Amino acid sequence: MTRRIVRTGIQLGIFSIFLFLLIVFVDNRYRVLPNAIHSHLPAHHPGLVVTDLEVVTCSSINPFSKCTIDGPDWHRINKDLYLGKGYVSSAYLLVRRKKEDDLSAHEEVVTDVRIGRIQPSSLDPTSKDQRWESRRAGIWIKLSSKRHESEMVTGVDVLFGPDAVDPRSNWQVQDLSLFLDTDRDSAEPRLTVRKGPAQKIEKPVPRIRKDGKFKIMQAADLHLATGIGKCRHALPENQPCEADPRTLDFAARLIEEEKPDFVVLSGDQVNGDTAPDAQSAIFKASEMFARHKIPYAGIFGNHDDEGNLNRAESMAIMDGLPYSMSTAGPEDVDGVGNYYIEILARGSSTHSALTLYLLDTHSYSPDENHYHGYDWLKTSQIDWFKSTSQSLKRKHKEYTHIHMDLAFIHIPLPEYRNPDQQSWVGNWTEPPTAPAYNTNFKDALIEENVLMVSCGHDHVNDYCLPALNKEKNPALWMCYGGGAGFGGYGGYYGYHRRVRFFEMDMNEARITTWKRMEWAETKEGLEKRVDEQIIVDGGRVVTGM
Known part of the structure; x- marks a missing residue:
């Protein structure tokens, strides 16, 4: 009888652990799936400036894996960079952004973003006020403590395909796609970057031509x-x-x-x-x-x-x-x-x-x-x-x-x-x-x-x-x-x-x-x-x- 109770207790314990892992696993899977489940989150907000970028990956078979970064001000662009074709893995772009008024006196902001395998050449490589830093997937960010409104990066988004274009004012699609694992069917994710403040969109006023x-x-x-x-x-x-x-x-x-x-x-x-x-x-x-x-x-x-x-x-x-x-x-x-x-x-x-x-x-x-x-x-x-x-x-x-x-x-x-x-x-x-x-x-x-x-x-x-x-x-x-x-x-x-x-x-x-x-x-x-x-x-x- 005692043996049966112990055996039953062990079985319940194993089942509880399995149930816990299953819940975490399912929850994690839903966190990393493409935008079919997540609502589309905006890649930018008025009055915010970008201070950092990073690409993170996570695995659906690892219940403790997550596509997030701990710490304040990090926001995820809810688009799986593999568009669901990464088998067991997903990858996301995370953007760190702050209100300009909340920046400390000498805090650096991102003033340019490039994609490449080598460091981009700076217009002024001797300047002490700006520098390039590398991030995953071939991302390079230029950081500067000087804040000129028209030069600060205020929005980053992800588009896909070699023919990706961005009709929005102040936005520019990068020439190269992110460098992801080559053994996957690449979806060619490309960053699109906005510099300067958001432009107000005026609705056009269509009108009959002069010839009637x-x-x-x-x-x-x-x-x-x-x-x-x-x-x-x-x-x-x-x-x-x-x-x-x-x-x-x-x-x-x-x-x-x-x-x-x-x-x-x-x-x-x-x-x-x-x-x-x-x-x-x-x-x-x-x-x-x-x-x-x-x-x-x-x-x-x-x-x-x-x-x-x-x-x-x-x-x-x-x-x-x-x-x-x-x-x-x-x-x-x-x-x-x-x-x-x-x-x-x-x-x-x-x-x-x-x-x-x-x-x-x-x-x-x-x-x-x-x-x-x-x-x-x-x-x-x-x-x-x-x-x-x-x-x-x-x-x-x-x-x-x-x-x-x-x-x-x-x-x-x-x-x-x-x-x-x-x-x-x-x-x-x-x-x-x-x-x-x-x-x-x-x-x-x-x-x-x-x-x-x-x-x-x-x-x-x-x-x-x-x-x-x-x-x-x-x-x-x-x-x-x-x-x-x-x-x-x-x-x-x-x-x-x-x-x-x-x-x-x-x-x-x-x-x-x-x-x-x-x-x-x-x-x-x-x-x-x-x-x-x-x-x-x-x-x-x-x-x-």
């Missing part, structure tokens, strides 16, 4: 990755292809040739399953628009939040970027990214000439048993849209010409399936993957006199289709943008990547739309506008022109 026209470029389904990405269904088939560079080159070429006044990103900017760091993907498109000084706004598709950031986190990033007019919208409305943008009349007028409504069409059906496929616009969104539209109508009447309303979504409405058997213009290459459940948002658009709605989602559809009102008259154009990105499917059956444009001539209250191809057999094919048509004239929907 305004051109919108709808970039649908870019499907950008973390890194250069992989091409899918690229045409021509014998041509080398890197997905993201080719997608961005295409978009940049059209920006330079078409000179749009505004860009709408209609969802799936991020290719979720190849974007373990969605911020790096978001930044690539944003940097292009900032470089060309074009205002833009974005909504989300079903793939944007399949990486490491949810919709709210992604929108928080987009909302703070130069030239971005993207915003989350009301908190009491379903989804993230329900908002409108006013395009002001030409000159110095404060009157709206165009209103763009952008709505979140969510992702996958919440009720697969009854409604297979994709989610639908919710009642709160339709109510918000109708109340917003009605509240703006009085103000819109002050515009001296005909005011026009447009809308953009990602997933097509059920009426894109053409229940009224209307003729369409463009390519209908795949069945529209609209929701099975219909909340009749099309009727709300018509009731509020929205003249055109355009979506993305189905990459190899690019048609425009008229929808009828209750009197069976054409009252709304429903268009597709056509897939633009090489990271998503497309390009089969001779269908090439494309981008749709809308040009509003406010002098005639006319809307003309067309598409531009990424590739064609001849140069003339690239320059040609495809399926150019007038869809609105005199402020009314027209067909057959």
